[in-house]
Amino acid sequence: MEYNGGSVIAMVGKDCVAIASDLRLGSQALGISSNFQRIFPVTDRVYVGLPGLATDVTTLRERFRYRVNMYTIKEEREIEPETFAHLVSSTLYQHRFGPYFIEPVMAGLSKTPSGSFKPFIAATDLIGCLNFAKDFVVAGTASAKLFGVAEGLWEPDLEAEDLFETISQTLLNAVDRDAYSGWGAIVHVITKDKIITRTLKGRMD
Numbered sequence: 001m002e003y004n005g006g007s008v009i010a011m012v013g014k015d016c017v018a019i020a021s022d023l024r025l026g027s028q029a030l031g032i033s034s035n036f037q038r039i040f041p042v043t044d045r046v047y048v049g050l051p052g053l054a055t056d057v058t059t060l061r062e063r064f065r066y067r068v069n070m071y072t073i074k075e076e077r078e079i080e081p082e083t084f085a086h087l088v089s090s091t092l093y094q095h096r097f098g099p100y101f102i103e104p105v106m107a108g109l110s111k112t113p114s115g116s117f118k119p120f121i122a123a124t125d126l127i128g129c130l131n132f133a134k135d136f137v138v139a140g141t142a143s144a145k146l147f148g149v150a151e152g153l154w155e156p157d158l159e160a161e162d163l164f165e166t167i168s169q170t171l172l173n174a175v176d177r178d179a180y181s182g183w184g185a186i187v188h189v190i191t192k193d194k195i196i197t198r199t200l201k202g203r204m205d
Contacts, residue, residue, distance in 0.1 A: 001052055001101055001126070003028060005180030006038055007140030008049030009171055010107035010121040011154060012133075013163035016191040017119040019047050019107040020171045022142075022202070024183035025054055034183040034204070042068055043078045044195070045117075046108035047188055048088070051140035052126070053101035060102055063091060081108030081120040085130060092128030099126045103139040109190055117192045136170075142178035149174045164189050164196065172202055 005028075008021040025036035039049045040061050048064065050057045067087055071079050079087070088104050104124050109117040123137035124130050131137060135154055138146035149170045158166060168187055175181040182202050189196040 001103070002141050002180055003101075004052070004054040005141050005178075006036070006051045007138070007142040007146060007171070007175060007178065007181040008038055008051045008105045009136060009138045009146050009150065009167060010049065010105050010123070011136040011150070011158075011163060011167045011170075012119040012121055013189075014157040014159055015109075015117060015119065016160045016163055016189060017107045017109060017121060018163050018167045018187060018189045019049055019105065020167050020185055020187040021049050021051065021140075022171065022175050022181045022183060022185050023199075024181055026180060029179065031183065037186070039186060039188060040064075042084055042108075045110075045190060046079065046081050046084055046106065047190065048084070049105040049107075049139070050102050051105070052103055056100040056102045060091070060100055060104070064088065067091065081106060081110045081122075084108070085120075085122040085124075085132075089124050089128035089130050092124060092126065096127040101126060105137055105139050107188075107190065109192060141180040142174045145174035145177045146170060160189050160191050160196065164198070168198075168200055172200065176203055
């Protein structure tokens with residue numbers, strides 16, 4: 001898990017959700033790239049972050065894309081975040097005896113029967129054990145530091161801009177204390193009518 005480094009965090013706000021990751025790709029202590037994408041859109045309302053081994057990031061991204069497309073064709077509707085979380089879990093569990101070295105983080109807005117949207121976040125371990133949360137989920141080499149900072153900064157019912165500020169400060173301050181993560185960050189804030197994506201500068205040492 002530590003070979004290529006990288007960290008991902010997702011947070012819940014008021015009718016919005018945010019997911020963020022650092023941009024470093026390394027080979028242990030050797031830096032390779034400062035623009036490595038770990039977060040990918042699944043639908044307009046669902047994003048997945050894949051911290052871990054870089055080769056498995058690419059493999060799983062394509063596998064999830066294939067399985068989501070098959071679901072969309074079969075069901076004739078967009079996949080909901082909860083369903084996607086279980087799809088991720090079953091995909092990883094199928095390979096439990098030779099697992100992908102990835103701990104996915106999922107964030108999205110799920111549609112309620114009344115037509116409104118409810119924030120949803122989840123994470124799994126590398127064999128697909130799901131962890132649902134009402135505040136935030138973290139994964140990657142800086143996960144212990146992310147937990148500490150997030151516990152101190154997160155508050156319930158944050159508006160989109162406040163949520164962006166909170167997740168940005170959490171990520172940037174946590175990765176500064178981890179040698180394998182950092183080199184800038186990317187943040188996606190998902191609201192019911194738009195997705196705000198911002199790239200942040202971080203320490204490059």
